[in-house]
Amino acid sequence: MVKKMIFLVMALLCSSMFMAAECTSYTKKGNQVIFNCKDGSKLSLTINSNAVVKIWYDKSGKLTRSNPSFAVVNDKLENMGEVTVNEETSAYEIFTSKLRIRINKNPMQLQIFDKYQKLIFSDFKDQGHVSDAKAVKAYKVLRNDEQFFGLGEKTGTLNRRGKNYKMWNSDKPCYSVTEDPIAKSIPFFMSSYRYGIFLDNTYKSEFKFGTESQDYYSFEAPDGAFVYYFIYGKDYKEIQQQYIALTGQPIMPPKWALGFAQSRGLYTKENQALEVAAEFRKRKIPIDIIYQDIGWTQNLQDFEWRKGNYTDPKGMLKKLKANGFKMIVSQDPVISKKDNKQYLEANKLGYFVKDVRTDKAYEMPWPWGGNCGVVDFTLPAVADWWGKYQQKPLDDGISGFWTDMGEPAWSNEEDTDRLNMKHHLGMHDEIHNVFGLTWDKVVKEQFEKRNPNKRIFQMTRSAYAGLQRYTFGWTNDSGNGNDVLDGWAQMENQVAVGISAGLGGIPFWTTDISGYCGEITDYPAMAELYTRWMQFGVFCPLSRAHHEGDNAVEPWMFGEVAEKNTKAAIELKYQLFPYLYTYSRKAHDTGLPITRGLFMEYPNDTEAAKIDNQFIFGEELLVAPVLKKGERVKRVYLPDGEWIDFNDKKTEYLGGQTVAYKAPLNTIPIFVKKASIIPMMPVMQYIHEKKDYPVFFHIFPNYEDEKTSFTLYEDEGENHDYLKDIFSKTNITCTTKAAGYDIEITPEDKGFRQSDKRNFVLSILTEQKPKSVLVNGKEITFLAVDALDIEKDTTKIQWSWDEKGSKLLIKIPDNRTKININVNN
Incomplete structure (x- = not known):
């Protein structure tokens, strides 16, 4: 009953x-x-x-x-x-x-x-x-x-x-x-x-x-x-x-953030940073950023350089800067309790999250530093206090932060005791998911308050919707901790994780290249996985190699072949900077990701919706990184349309099918959509090492009587002028004719000009040598390919024919005037 x-x-x-x-x-x-x-x-x-x-x-x-x-x-x-x-x-x-x-x-x-x-x-x-x-x-x-x-x-x-x-x-x-x-x-x-x-x-x-x-x-x-x-x-x-x-719109990173970055769990020493930087320059592997991980501080999180590890941090940063390097250091959202005057200060001011059971500061066990107080970033008074502390290394010469462990760390579903935390704006069950967001907001706003008209670099692990207003992201600690050599599945899924990050409003992100997890004891055995991870990682808008502990993941650690192939991949990233930066501005304006799932660009292609391990980079390039051990022939799905092999600039494929593409260790499968223009620059050791670099426009022409176009975006790259629409644009349009091409270059400068003395070089994929090339109605001089002086001579208009590559080269000084070009076959 x-x-x-x-x-x-x-x-x-x-x-x-x-x-x-x-x-x-x-x-x-x-x-x-x-x-x-x-x-x-x-x-x-x-x-x-x-x-x-x-x-x-x-x-x-x-x-x-x-x-x-x-x-x-x-x-x-x-x-x-x-x-x-x-x-x-x-x-x-x-x-x-x-x-x-x-x-x-x-x-x-x-x-x-x-x-x-x-x-x-x-x-x-x-x-x-x-x-x-x-x-x-x-x-x-x-x-x-x-x-x-x-x-x-x-x-x-x-x-x-x-x-x-x-x-x-x-x-x-x-x-x-x-x-x-x-x-x-x-x-x-x-x-x-x-x-x-x-x-x-x-x-x-x-x-x-x-x-x-x-x-x-x-x-x-x-x-x-x-x-x-x-x-x-x-x-x-x-x-x-x-x-x-x-x-809210995503903030734009400083231009150097789109270069390559090197990190390690135990990058926490002055001499080490200088030695690693020097080795990159010696080997001529392009790089812009050296990271310092959690152990750089004397105490969490007092922003003081660790004694013994750093003897002259200002001098170190000055040397790095002179060699084209930026340094990024970590932040944690806690303050260690043991022997730390900062803890006493914060506790006295009431700046910690409270324990609802005692109304005293909640004691958080932390992976480093013992018990810590959790800083309550929802409390308005905390912002300026934190801003003064974080400004100390900025004044020394660092260039930004990565805000790490902002869940806060170890606060997973099973850790129910954390629910006893009381923040200024509410209990932890409400604030947990926005804890990292409120921290990132303080970091950005305080940075901008104390460093006016300077773009912040902030890369975060944990956040909530809207984070794009304050920060960039990385996809957490990936890899196989049980067997570092068996991290292939984790690497492959990083492609989908990154694409999905972009769908969440995070256009600027990186994977930890090499995977964060796992002890590397056999570098030759790891070389293939590292190479393939790098070949994928350079197409992350931000590209950082990082690994746990003292596991070094610099390219030369994995042998000559791996160094050669990863160096080539990094160099390609730098060459594509003008293209990537243009899409960075589009990401700011629209929120659209740079790394896009095929389904987004081809919503009516039912097969495209099934692809998780390829992506569209911008709108014109399709990248299909090799993600399986031992794979040398990659099955690549090409969506509707026509595609050209970006590596040889010649071979064409019809879309709507899967193709078998040969991809030895030195090859990344990359395809360019027919009727595209891809702007590129020469390889430099760091972004804009040379101010007057030429811009190469690789033109893949459309069919007869049809056009292809691209608008190159440029700005100062480190200040907030982009928010005031101070920039320059260069629109280039190529119309295919029955017997040649008509090309129009139209500059638009709004308070900014990249260079007073540089060249544009048009590289047009075409099957026959033209009879003549006219610029603004006048026939221009023909030279042999090896006679073209592209970087130094910025006064002469010339053209050449590369018979091996089946391409026409036209060199034109960028005088910021409208230019009409007629190619006659």
Whole structure:
């Protein structure tokens, strides 16, 4: 009898939990409409634009939240004026120029259609919003062909369908290829049905993409305001651009940040830094940055150079700078308790996160430094205090920080004691996922306050949606800690993790080249994995080699062949700098990633959506790094269109097929889309070592009577003038004619000019030597290839023919005037 009563009680609880709400009325104010339900709950719709709707469900009907959004900085995307609600017998409807939004009354059900009345997004039956003792949950209709991409830095396949994910920033060194969660939480995803969802909730939210049913997917949060944004777009790019409009534009890195960087867990010594830097220059391997890891400080985190390890840090930094190097040092968000006057100071000022049980500073066991106080970056007074400390090494001459272990470290799901931490803005279950974000915000704002008109370099491990406003990222401690030589699967999944990071609004990121984890005891055996990781890693917008402990991962450690091949890969990165920097500006303007999944550029190519281990770099280049041990022939899927082998600049492939591409250890499979122009520069030992370098425009012509074009972007590279639109652009357009080409170069200078004496060199892939070349109507001089003086002679206009490469070379001084070129075959 007792069991029967318990069953009846549980049944009643379940039935009330899933009891469908009935919508009975609405109120409105401006662009917000609040629908009132019979059970006291409310559903608020704010029409942020013709394509973006803020949805807020509250079981209590209060529609209040403890903190404003940490992520959204602009929800007034368009002036929508007063929203009109059409009431029908069974539903309410709101129309925008792009959407038809319908609220069915009984049971309440939200549905969104496009302007052609096609259903895009719908509550699942009467369970669109369900509240129980554990969470608020949203169930949405799942179509049998629907695919999902996003959620930021996550492992596994790019397509999230059929998988579950949690948002809980976690310290997971040597994470597996399916492990979840890891270090960043970005609750934003996109559907192949042309919409995106951003769940603006900082608690431990969960996403279940069809794992419970083939008929619905769901997302949920255990506490806090249940607010999410519906974002409609004609394609993935438009959806992501609107997400960035909500959460803020990515900052641009200083130009040198796009060069190569070298790091190691025990890079913590002055002599070592100078020796490593000198060795790179001696071997002529391009590099811009040397890192210093956590042990550089005397105490965590007093920003004092460790005694004994550094005798003259200012002198060290001066020598590095003179040789073209920048130094980046680590920050941790804690202060060690033992023998540290900074701890006493912070504790006295009340700057630590409190333990709710004692109302004293929470003691955090830390991997280094013993017990620590956790700095409360949500407390406004902390910002200036922290800024004064971090300015000390900046005044010495360092160039930026990497903010490490901002989960904070060891605060994973199993570490429930951390939930006793009380921050100024709330308990830890609310603040956990934004702890790193609030830290990065302080670091950036204080840097800019004390170093005016200078771009910050800050690279972070743990953060939340909106981090692009403050910082860049790296994909955490990857690799195989059990067997460093067996890290191939981890390296391969780094491609998808990085692409996914870009989808979360992190266009500037790097993998740890070599993988962070694992003891390297056999360097010759590691050489192939290191080479292939480098060949992938140079196409990360930021490129850093890094490994744990004292495991050296400089290129020469792995033998002559590996050094030769990795040096060539790094040199290619430097040559592509003008292309990469142009897309860096586009990333700032639009939020679109630089490293893109094939599905983003080719949304209608069903095969492209299945590819996790290739990417589009910018828009014109496809990179398919070799990611398997012993592989010398790479199977490469080429999307719709026509593709040219970027390595030989000649061989053409028809897209829509998988090709077998020979890729020995010295080869990276790279393809350029037909009808493209790729700007490049000569190899330099560091970015812009030479100010007056020539720019090579590699032109892959279109078909007859069709054009190809590219607009090169340049600016000063280290200040904030780009925010004032002080830059220069050079547009180059090539039209293919029946008997040659017409080329137009159009400069646009807005307060900046890269050089007064440099050349443009046009390299045109063509099968026959032209009869003549005219510039602004005048025939120009022909020279043999080896007679062209490209770097020193910036006065003469000349052309040549490279018979071996089947290409035409035209050298033109960049005088910042409009130029017309006619090539006659």
